[in-house]
Amino acid sequence: MTVAHAAEDGLRFPDSLVFRGYAAPVRIEGDVYDLEVIGRIPEGLNGAYVRASADHAYPPLHGKDIFLNGDGMIHLLRFENGHADLKTRYVQTEKLKRERAARRALFGHYRNPFTDDPSVAGVDSNTANTSVLWHGGRLFALKEAALPMQLDPRTLETLGPWNFNGKLTGRTFTAHPKIDPKTGELIAFSYNTSGQASKEIDLHWISPDGELVRQETFEAPYPSMVHDCLVSPNYIAFTICPMLCDWERVKRGEPYFVWDPSLPVMVAVIPRKEGVKGIRWFRSPIIGMETHTINAWEDGSVLHLDHFFTRSGWLSQFPHASDPDAHELPPFAERWSVDLASADDSVSIERLNEQVGEMPVIDPRYLGQKTRRFFFGTANPALGPMLDWGPKGPPFTCLCRADLETGELDYYYAGPDSSPEEPLFVPKSADAPENDGWLICVVGRRAENRTDVVILDACDLAAGPVATIRLPCRIHEGFHGTWLPPQAVGL
Ligand SMILES: [Fe+2]
Secondary structure (H helix, E strand, O other): OOOOOOOOOOOOOOOOOOOOHHHOOOOOOEEEOOOEEEEOOOOOOOEEEEEEEEOOOOOOOOOOOOHHHOOEEEEEEEEEOOEEEEEEEEOOOHHHHHHHHHOOOOOOOOOOHHHOOHHHOOOOOOOOOOEEEEEOOEEEEEOOOOOOEEEOOOOOOEEEEOOOOOOOOOOOOOOOOEEOOOOOOEEEEEEOOOOOOOOEEEEEEEOOOOOEEEEEEEEOOOOEOOOOOEEOOOEEEEEEOOEEOOHHHHHOOOOOOEEOOOOOOEEEEEEOOOOHHHOEEEEOOOOOEEEEEEEEEEEOOEEEEEEEEEOOOOOOOOOEOOOOOOOOOOOEEEEEEEEOOOOOOEOEEEEOOOOOOEEEEOOHHHOOOOOOEEEEEEOOOOOOOOOOOEEOEOOOOEEEEEEOOOOOEEEEEOOOOEEEOOOEEEEOOOOOOOOOEEEEEEEEEOOOOEEEEEEEEOOOHHHOOOEEEEOOOOOOOEEEEEEEOHHHHOO
């Protein structure tokens, strides 16, 4: 018997930041019932925390990859009367099915079809790994490069791609749609809707019961990554940043995005009622990149747009167009304000505090309204040492609540070798005041190669968790999550 590749390993992941240590693929689909709980899960916290992660099922086709390109693994933590159960399942994308059949990676670099194995030419490359959405009684896994993938919220079984009964005409849908808490309407968008670079961005108005009732298209100044949006009661806003999608580069097998700071940063403001014919463009005085949005709100004719913004591109993931030595700079929370009563196109910018951060959340009942507080991941060297650089940058060591009235910052330090991820805010009751809720957060216990989930009182982060749910294993670092009401998970 001959062994074809005796000198080579079998299936093996690269020894690199994306695939090593706490970032290593987990790949385990399973259930753990009755997790260990230190402290008490708050009474009345019934439902489920569900979130998306990128967990490579196979070593990358071309030997290296960015963490954004992992396969969508969904983590669901179900809370029932003080007990917690964990469920982890891959989204059964066409990509995963094809690769499992071949027992190897077939798709190449992030969103670049010119780097795929010829056997999957034209096949949907959706990884469904970025976020989850609960709207209109349906659960979806979202990736901005593809259609939503519908999941069964009780089993996490994949039900298939969802195009809103044929009304979503493109092939893409944002991972950051916004639910108007007052009306239940979902505002969403799609860019590069054919998969290729395009200046056109589709806007979607989706009714509270999940029907796509209106779709319009506007043109951005250049084709770029449009990851997030801002929604107030009367407006939809986008910060268009020069993370350029240059199709000629993509065709040459280069990364899907390239940072081109020679292009302007432009803010689009679109009236929700009037639609794209009422669009106004404002020009930012600075060049950089919006990473994630916090909230938008209106004060008379002034529209305030709060978001995290970095003076560099996202250079740890995508290269600079002309300067290979350029370094990624950290993001800060900023308030960008535009006056819709004024004829000029200026944007005023105010830094909200001096704390580097990202992955912000607010009390979702106040989306579009002036909020006093927001929560975000950060590191505070006064509380504990920084952690080693990971595939997304330096991991957070703390969660922080920023009070925009007093300027106070309230920190939860997660402990040595521990990395909190994006938190989730769940109100203590439907009519609890703003900020009166629970903050649920996955925390990496990196030295143990294990994961906890902590529940904090959002009014007092420094007090530490009211409950720590100890998982017996590691789950992969994730991106964004949401809360499922009790009835969604059979409670
Ligand atoms: Fe995101």
